[in-house]
Amino acid sequence: MILMAHEQIPTNTSTMRQLVTSLNSRTGLRSALVILMLCAITCAGQAPQSTIQPARVYSDWPGQTPPSLAGIAVGMRGNGSLPQALRFLAGSQMTYPVPSGQSTFSGVLTYEPVQVKVPGSDAIVYTKAVFRIILDGRTVLERGMDRPEPPLEFSVPVAGARELTISSRASTADGTFSLARAQFSSASSIAGSWFLPVAGTGFVDCTPLSRQAVVDAFFPGESVPVSASFAGQATQANITLQFTPAVRSFAPTVTRLPVRLDPGQNGVAQGAASWRVPNQQGPAKLAIDEEVNGRSVYHQEMRVAVIPSVDLSRISNSTFGVHISGGGRPFVWDEFAYLWGAKWGRLFVRWPVLEPVEGQPDFSRFDALVALYRAQNMQMLVALGEDAPAWAGTPGSPGFMAAWKNYIATVVKRFSGKVEYWDVFNEVDSKYGRIQGESNWDIEVLRTAFQTIHSVDPAAKTVCCSTVTSNWLQYDKRLFDAGLLNGIDIVSLHPYTPIAPERKSGSFSYVDEINAPRELARTYGASKPIWSTEANWIIGPPGNPTVTAPGVNEEMQAEYVVRVNLISHAAGVPYFLHAPFVTGIHPQLQLETLAGYAAMTSLFSGPGKSTMLASGPDLWGFYDAKADGYVGALWSTATGSQVRLAAANLRFLDMYGNPVRFNSDSVNLSQEPIYFLSSSAPQLQVLQQGQTARWRPIEPVAHWTCSPATRCSPLSAGGIHVISQPSKYAYQLTSPNIAVKPQACQMVRIRVNLNQGAAGIFAVDENRKILGKVAYANFVPDHLAHEITFNFESGSATSVRLVVSNANPQDSVSDFYLADPAITDCE
Numbered sequence: 001m002i003l004m005a006h007e008q009i010p011t012n013t014s015t016m017r018q019l020v021t022s023l024n025s026r027t028g029l030r031s032a033l034v035i036l037m038l039c040a041i042t043c044a045g046q047a048p049q050s051t052i053q054p055a056r057v058y059s060d061w062p063g064q065t066p067p068s069l070a071g072i073a074v075g076m077r078g079n080g081s082l083p084q085a086l087r088f089l090a091g092s093q094m095t096y097p098v099p100s101g102q103s104t105f106s107g108v109l110t111y112e113p114v115q116v117k118v119p120g121s122d123a124i125v126y127t128k129a130v131f132r133i134i135l136d137g138r139t140v141l142e143r144g145m146d147r148p149e150p151p152l153e154f155s156v157p158v159a160g161a162r163e164l165t166i167s168s169r170a171s172t173a174d175g176t177f178s179l180a181r182a183q184f185s186s187a188s189s190i191a192g193s194w195f196l197p198v199a200g201t202g203f204v205d206c207t208p209l210s211r212q213a214v215v216d217a218f219f220p221g222e223s224v225p226v227s228a229s230f231a232g233q234a235t236q237a238n239i240t241l242q243f244t245p246a247v248r249s250f251a252p253t254v255t256r257l258p259v260r261l262d263p264g265q266n267g268v269a270q271g272a273a274s275w276r277v278p279n280q281q282g283p284a285k286l287a288i289d290e291e292v293n294g295r296s297v298y299h300q301e302m303r304v305a306v307i308p309s310v311d312l313s314r315i316s317n318s319t320f321g322v323h324i325s326g327g328g329r330p331f332v333w334d335e336f337a338y339l340w341g342a343k344w345g346r347l348f349v350r351w352p353v354l355e356p357v358e359g360q361p362d363f364s365r366f367d368a369l370v371a372l373y374r375a376q377n378m379q380m381l382v383a384l385g386e387d388a389p390a391w392a393g394t395p396g397s398p399g400f401m402a403a404w405k406n407y408i409a410t411v412v413k414r415f416s417g418k419v420e421y422w423d424v425f426n427e428v429d430s431k432y433g434r435i436q437g438e439s440n441w442d443i444e445v446l447r448t449a450f451q452t453i454h455s456v457d458p459a460a461k462t463v464c465c466s467t468v469t470s471n472w473l474q475y476d477k478r479l480f481d482a483g484l485l486n487g488i489d490i491v492s493l494h495p496y497t498p499i500a501p502e503r504k505s506g507s508f509s510y511v512d513e514i515n516a517p518r519e520l521a522r523t524y525g526a527s528k529p530i531w532s533t534e535a536n537w538i539i540g541p542p543g544n545p546t547v548t549a550p551g552v553n554e555e556m557q558a559e560y561v562v563r564v565n566l567i568s569h570a571a572g573v574p575y576f577l578h579a580p581f582v583t584g585i586h587p588q589l590q591l592e593t594l595a596g597y598a599a600m601t602s603l604f605s606g607p608g609k610s611t612m613l614a615s616g617p618d619l620w621g622f623y624d625a626k627a628d629g630y631v632g633a634l635w636s637t638a639t640g641s642q643v644r645l646a647a648a649n650l651r652f653l654d655m656y657g658n659p660v661r662f663n664s665d666s667v668n669l670s671q672e673p674i675y676f677l678s679s680s681a682p683q684l685q686v687l688q689q690g691q692t693a694r695w696r697p698i699e700p701v702a703h704w705t706c707s708p709a710t711r712c713s714p715l716s717a718g719g720i721h722v723i724s725q726p727s728k729y730a731y732q733l734t735s736p737n738i739a740v741k742p743q744a745c746q747m748v749r750i751r752v753n754l755n756q757g758a759a760g761i762f763a764v765d766e767n768r769k770i771l772g773k774v775a776y777a778n779f780v781p782d783h784l785a786h787e788i789t790f791n792f793e794s795g796s797a798t799s800v801r802l803v804v805s806n807a808n809p810q811d812s813v814s815d816f817y818l819a820d821p822a823i824t825d826c827e
Contacts, residue, residue, distance in 0.1 A: 060091040061173045085180035090129040090170030102184035106155040111145040114174040116587045128214045129170040135161040144213030154193035202230040202290040202297035216304045220279045228259045238291040246283040282656030283592045305591040307598035310341030312377040318343040318605045319569045321576035328353040329365035338376040341601030346381045352389040385425035396441025408452040416457045424449045427468045429475040450487030461489040468494040470776040492533040498549045501564035504789035506775040536578040540585035558592040570610040570622040599657035613684040636669040638690025647678035695822035704733045719819035724806040733804040740794045745826035749789045752777040757814030760807035765797035
């Protein structure tokens with residue numbers, strides 16, 4: 001490869017003084033870029049000053065720190081270092097005209113990611129980013145970056161181009177790029193990029209595509225170019241790639257690649273080879289080693305996922321959705337939404353981001369976000385409400401309502417024909433009690449939104465109201481009582497749970513949750529579709545309020561996510577997986593979940609009618625009739641389930657889509673779903689039911705301690721009738737000590753008949769510390785007995801007490817009956 005020789009950028013006192021002055025001014029972002037490029041280009045004598053005028057400087061994050069000159073010391077040309085460079089945060093774009101007569105644009109790029117420790121482990125991850133150079137809308141250089149790497153020198157041809165954009169997109173606004181030696185040149189150069197490791201060290205790049213570098217995602221059997229670099233004298237490098245699948249039935253694969261190294265400028269020898277990704281789908285570890293002259297010069301280990309590629313352009317609709325973007329602007333994970341194989345993406349318009357100044361909406365960020373999802377052939381559900389700019393005033397006030405109506409009309413009109421489904425207000429039940437405003441501001445805000453959306457775009461569908469609090473169903477009733485049901489096209493909820501989706505968390509299992517609002521709507525004479533617009537098992541350490549499933553690890557999360565989506569798919573209910581890549585508390589890529597989810601969508605996306613084979617409570621199974629045959633899934637939440645499956649040309653796959661062998665006359669099921677393909681409709685026979693829980697009775701509730709100011713009336717058979725004083729989340733009953741195993745998962749059940757208000761039950765240890773989550777009797781009071789179930793981890797406790805609370809969000813009376821408490825070990 002022919003490399004261009006670059007001159008050092010001299011320090012010009014007058015120019016640098018202008019730069020400092022511009023950086024201290026309100027227009028520093030634009031001016032700094034002008035002066036930097038003038039210095040970088042004219043000091044090298046490559047182009048006249050009059051041709052360099054930036055057309056645009058833009059950031060995905062409003063208020064982002066402008067670019068600045070900074071000294072950086074990174075290895076280059078042996079013991080040399082780079083000169084001062086333009087330093088800018090990830091998530092920005094800088095566009096300027098290409099000077100006439102110029103043939104090449106070149107420079108040296110470094111990325112400085114932020115290091116993040118994964119809670120509860122020794123693992124370290126880094127902020128992710130994608131860097132691009134774009135000519136007249138066409139990407140000519142793209143590099144995904146996910147860890148500290150050597151500087152990347154590049155050269156791109158620009159002859160005949162009008163405009164050049166330097167662009168980056170990141171997982172946060174924290175990652176920093178530095179661009180040194182940026183210059184146009186009239187001399188021609190071979191296009192390319194090459195790493196510049198420190199003298200005596202090597203570097204292996206086996207993630208040349210952004211998908212591979214940022215998401216660590218590979219397709220089975222794909223051929224991956226592998227480049228090897230060594231800063232020093234060498235003619236050959238020996239590369240070893242050890243691929244170790246997480247699926248225990250697959251043995252590690254070792255690939256050895258001898259790579260011829262050719263000397264290049266800058267003292268870096270380089271060469272290339274090709275690696276074919278193994279066909280074993282699922283999570284894996286990839287160890288990469290480079291040896292030069294009998295010495296190890298590079299070693300890296302990375303977690304990867306081998307996933308099927310789903311062509312979303314061939315899928316018209318599905319129940320599978322992801323909720324990646326929440327800021328009203330694109331960030332790096334949005335670019336890879338398609339990898340999940342989900343047809344739907346849930347996005348947010350952020351009113352304060354869109355219209356920080358009244359009457360001056362800026363759609364550039366949300367336009368880019370919508371375009372990004374449309375380019376991936378995805379349909380969109382867009383959330384309109386949650387927060388508001390300060391100038392809009394108090395929710396419910398006349399000024400606010402006028403501004404809100406105008407905001408809704410403006411957004412819906414702009415995206416008519418591109419967005420059909422509008423999630424009117426995200427988690428309005430949670431915001432209702434916290435946002436200060438008129439007493440019924442939520443009713444008026446929602447009614448105005450429904451009327452405006454349907455008026456502006458009659459084809460649009462309103463989705464409401466993405467509820468999330470413990471009293472979500474009673475909140476739905478509040479909205480329905482106010483006459484809002486007629487304005488709602490699709491009723492939505494956020495079915496977060498800390499335990500398996502088939503189990504009850506409080507009043508409801510997942511099936512119960514999607515059935516409850518449907519049945520409630522029917523009592524008002526309406527039949528409405530149900531959507532689960534946001535949910536996941538947010539894993540992480542206990543005690544963090546953003547962690548919804550502290551007792552769940554990544555393997556369990558993958559199984560739960562796949563199972564809940566299979567249940568939802570069979571029921572015809574769209575399910576949007578929230579924060580599928582990473583979360584703030586768990587920054588490590590959720591590759592097990594990605595691998596399992598992508599395998600599922602590759603099989604079940606597209607048209608097909610589902611038929612249930614078994615619908616719980618322990619054994620689950622269904623199949624879809626496809627144009628070319630049948631595809632189905634089976635699993636059991638109880639140990640020891642065994643079935644016989646009969647169908648023509650029957651084949652089995654594991655949860656990651658790998659072929660596995662089963663005797664169809666005797667299939668042992670587990671909590672990890674298995675898939676089957678056949679050419680005829682399957683028939684299922686249960687040979688053996690799984691083991692069920694062995695419940696141990698707890699002291700009858702009639703003997704529990706009743707709190708002062710609470711009226712407790714013992715009933716026959718050990719039950720009790722409880723009526724609280726007006727209060728919220730106040731204790732009503734406390735059980736005697738209950739012996740438990742330390743460091744064990746325990747499951748509790750109790751029967752509740754709710755007449756008024758709400759009730760919750762939870763466990764506390766000897767120090768009154770709450771263990772696990774509160775289980776809520778959150779159904780609409782109906783004077784019928786409902787079974788409430790919940791899990792908790794005992795920790796170091798050898799005994800616990802159960803506490804019953806009235807669980808009202810506002811001061812009010814709770815009136816309920818309790819009976820038949822019991823406890824068992826978790827299954």
